[in-house]
Amino acid sequence: MKAVSPGKGKKAKTDSTEEIWNLRLYVAGQTQKSITAFANLKKICEEHLAGKYRIEVIDLLKNPQLAKGDQIIAIPTLVRKLPEPLKKIIGDLANTERVLVGLDIRPVSG
Amino acid sequence: MVKAKHKVDVLEKCPTGIRGLDEITKGGLPRGRPTLICGSAGSGKTLLAMEFLMRGTMDYGEPGVFMTFEETSEDLAKNFISLGFDLNEMMSRGLIATDHVYIARSEVEETGDYDLEGLFIRLGSAIDSIGAKRVVLDTIEALFSGLSNAAILRAELRRLFHWLKERGMTAIVTGESGDKTLTRYGLEEYVADCVILLDFRIEEQISTRRLRIVKYRGSSHGSDEYPFLIDEKGLSILPITSLGLDYPVSTERISTGVPKLDAMLDGKGFYRGSTILVSGTAGTGKTSLSATFADAACLRGERCLYFAFEESPRQIIRNMGSIGMDLARWVKKGLLKFHAARPSLYGLEMHLVTFHKVIEEFKPEVFIVDPISNLINAGTASEVKSILTRLIDYLKMKKISVFLTDLTHFGGSLERTSEEISSLIDTWLLLRDIELNGERNRGLYILKSRGMDHSNQIQEFLLTNQGIGLIDIYTGSGEVVTGSARAAQEAEEKASELTRQHDVDRRLREQERKRKALEAKIAALRAEFDAESEELHLMAEEERKRQAVLAGDRLEMAHLRKGEPSAVRRSARKRNGKGD
Numbered sequence: 001m002k003a004v005s006p007g008k009g010k011k012a013k014t015d016s017t018e019e020i021w022n023l024r025l026y027v028a029g030q031t032q033k034s035i036t037a038f039a040n041l042k043k044i045c046e047e048h049l050a051g052k053y054r055i056e057v058i059d060l061l062k063n064p065q066l067a068k069g070d071q072i073i074a075i076p077t078l079v080r081k082l083p084e085p086l087k088k089i090i091g092d093l094a095n096t097e098r099v100l101v102g103l104d105i106r107p108v109s110g
Numbered sequence: 111m112v113k114a115k116h117k118v119d120v121l122e123k124c125p126t127g128i129r130g131l132d133e134i135t136k137g138g139l140p141r142g143r144p145t146l147i148c149g150s151a152g153s154g155k156t157l158l159a160m161e162f163l164m165r166g167t168m169d170y171g172e173p174g175v176f177m178t179f180e181e182t183s184e185d186l187a188k189n190f191i192s193l194g195f196d197l198n199e200m201m202s203r204g205l206i207a208t209d210h211v212y213i214a215r216s217e218v219e220e221t222g223d224y225d226l227e228g229l230f231i232r233l234g235s236a237i238d239s240i241g242a243k244r245v246v247l248d249t250i251e252a253l254f255s256g257l258s259n260a261a262i263l264r265a266e267l268r269r270l271f272h273w274l275k276e277r278g279m280t281a282i283v284t285g286e287s288g289d290k291t292l293t294r295y296g297l298e299e300y301v302a303d304c305v306i307l308l309d310f311r312i313e314e315q316i317s318t319r320r321l322r323i324v325k326y327r328g329s330s331h332g333s334d335e336y337p338f339l340i341d342e343k344g345l346s347i348l349p350i351t352s353l354g355l356d357y358p359v360s361t362e363r364i365s366t367g368v369p370k371l372d373a374m375l376d377g378k379g380f381y382r383g384s385t386i387l388v389s390g391t392a393g394t395g396k397t398s399l400s401a402t403f404a405d406a407a408c409l410r411g412e413r414c415l416y417f418a419f420e421e422s423p424r425q426i427i428r429n430m431g432s433i434g435m436d437l438a439r440w441v442k443k444g445l446l447k448f449h450a451a452r453p454s455l456y457g458l459e460m461h462l463v464t465f466h467k468v469i470e471e472f473k474p475e476v477f478i479v480d481p482i483s484n485l486i487n488a489g490t491a492s493e494v495k496s497i498l499t500r501l502i503d504y505l506k507m508k509k510i511s512v513f514l515t516d517l518t519h520f521g522g523s524l525e526r527t528s529e530e531i532s533s534l535i536d537t538w539l540l541l542r543d544i545e546l547n548g549e550r551n552r553g554l555y556i557l558k559s560r561g562m563d564h565s566n567q568i569q570e571f572l573l574t575n576q577g578i579g580l581i582d583i584y585t586g587s588g589e590v591v592t593g594s595a596r597a598a599q600e601a602e603e604k605a606s607e608l609t610r611q612h613d614v615d616r617r618l619r620e621q622e623r624k625r626k627a628l629e630a631k632i633a634a635l636r637a638e639f640d641a642e643s644e645e646l647h648l649m650a651e652e653e654r655k656r657q658a659v660l661a662g663d664r665l666e667m668a669h670l671r672k673g674e675p676s677a678v679r680r681s682a683r684k685r686n687g688k689g690d
Binding site: 065072091092095 | 213
């Protein structure tokens with residue numbers, strides 16, 4: 001499990017609309033799909049959520065019991081833990097448009 | 111590769127422990143392979159899968175994983191409880207693991223390529239956590255509604271089943287019936303080894319569950335539709351098909367409970383394990399006859415199962431009390447078991463499954479259905495025949511004597527039953543009304559009885575407070591007379607008999623008197639004769655005396671003439687012979 005959390009803007013309550021995006025990416029080993037997904041996610045977050053996101057990568061091969069909690073079936077799966085409500089996006093996140101819709105980012109960023 | 115393996119190895123089977131299913135599948139489901147159970151909603155798929163797991167852990171020591179896509183683990187536990195299994199306890203003992211897989215399309219966005227490795231990991235970790243040998247996926251089709259990329263899904267399902275096989279899991283995969291395919295999403299395409307179809311039909315407001323094995327690669331199996339029952343003890347499937355005609359037979363004879371009826375049946379009663387039918391119109395004493403047979407069986411110490419479709423057990427016991435039979439004591443002893451149900455409770459096949467289940471549990475020697483006609487009306491003639499054939503074959507296999515009663519209708523032919531079940535019956539008794547002189551009386555005769563020299567007589571059938579009595583019917587002067595007419599006829603006959611007897615007696619007495627008179631006459635004659643001979647005798651004596659006196663006188667005269675001493679003269683006369 002590794003966490004990527006750029007320090008900027010964390011717990012910053014200066015901007016009322018700003019909050020921390022807590023994202024979790026479930027993978028199963030270092031597969032091509034997982035690597036692609038992580039790269040895609042990183043790119044999108046940097047573009048749209050710069051400074052206010054946190055990505056947790058969970059490798060189910062190492063922690064299989066965690067799959068139950070978030071009802072993970074497909075790999076890779078991205079789970080938006082925060083802000084609520086919980087959202088899930090499956091796939092390698094190649095389609096940026098859909099990721100943005102899925103994460104409900106568009107209205108916030110622009 | 112799989113196909114090649116079929117040819118080499120004998121297919122190993124995994125017993126389900128579900129009543130009847132192992133018999134139909136000849137040993138169980140294919141071990142180490144997935145089996146598809148398909149059926150419409152509410153057809154019992156989940157229940158069958160659950161019982162498969164439960165029996166696996168409890169009877170065969172094989173832990174199992176239940177992966178549910180529809181119900182939560184809590185709901186599942188409730189469902190298990192209704193089958194008498196404590197899922198939570200099983201889980202805490204590490205015998206069963208459950209995993210509720212939930213997926214809702216509304217919550218999930220799909221972008222790009224993915225696989226179902228998450229599902230594999232979850233299943234794998236559940237299997238590893240308890241060392242499972244059995245897996246249930248109920249209903250994996252839910253994935254199709256949760257995920258939109260069917261191409262990925264199909265590829266992944268193929269991989270999943272392959273993976274299950276590789277891990278040697280005996281799996282049950284359930285699927286909803288589709289319109290034209292066995293399952294809505296064509297799961298049968300992936301699970302090609304064994305497919306079982308559950309069906310739930312309602313005909314005339316009566317539902318019947320049926321099970322059919324659509325295919326079973328590498329194994330023979332029963333191919334019929336088998337009715338099954340779901341109750342508090344799980345599933346029971348009726349495995350009986352026509353078993354053929356190679357059942358064992360017995361030459362042992364058992365009493366009917368009515369000595370006179372035994373006498374009519376070759377003097378010994380029914381054969382053990384034979385099928386007996388009693389037909390008759392209402393009120394001809396069918397129930398009494400069956401209760402008597404039950405009573406006789408219990409007296410022999412045998413177990414008797416009595417299916418009552420018209421009366422409650424208590425009513426039967428009370429009514430039989432009125433003809434001097436105490437059935438309650440057998441119930442108390444556990445030899446007699448009543449099973450009462452309204453025929454309309456469920457369909458014919460369901461009744462049959464119930465028969466089968468109760469017979470398996472109670473293991474009776476004698477099985478009574480009173481009456482079977484209500485069941486006959488529940489189905490078409492061909493259905494009834496096929497079902498009864500299966501039942502009777504099964505009972506014959508078990509050497510259980512079957513006693514069926516059949517209510518025939520007024521006006522209809524008494525032999526109406528013949529078309530449907532005649533050929534299945536070994537001994538057929540007919541009870542009928544005999545209406546004569548404003549009276550209705552009961553008559554009994556044997557229509558047929560295979561393998562014995564039975565009586566051809568009609569007997570009058572009487573219900574007395576000492577049980578059933580059979581009386582020879584009066585058949586003098588070319589007509590049958592029963593009831594009071596028979597009694598009158600008998601009285602009349604008795605009277606004339608008496609008169610004849612008197613006549614004979616009188617003649618005998620007269621003869622005696624004659625004989626005595628004759629003897630008296632003889633005696634008189636003899637007395638006369640005796641008297642005569644006595645007289646004669648006396649005369650002779652007198653004469654002799656007279657002669658003696660005469661001789662004396664002569665001697666005296668001679669003595670007087672010659673003056674010789676009498677002694678010398680007498681001897682001299684003797685020497686000379688004739689002196690004078």
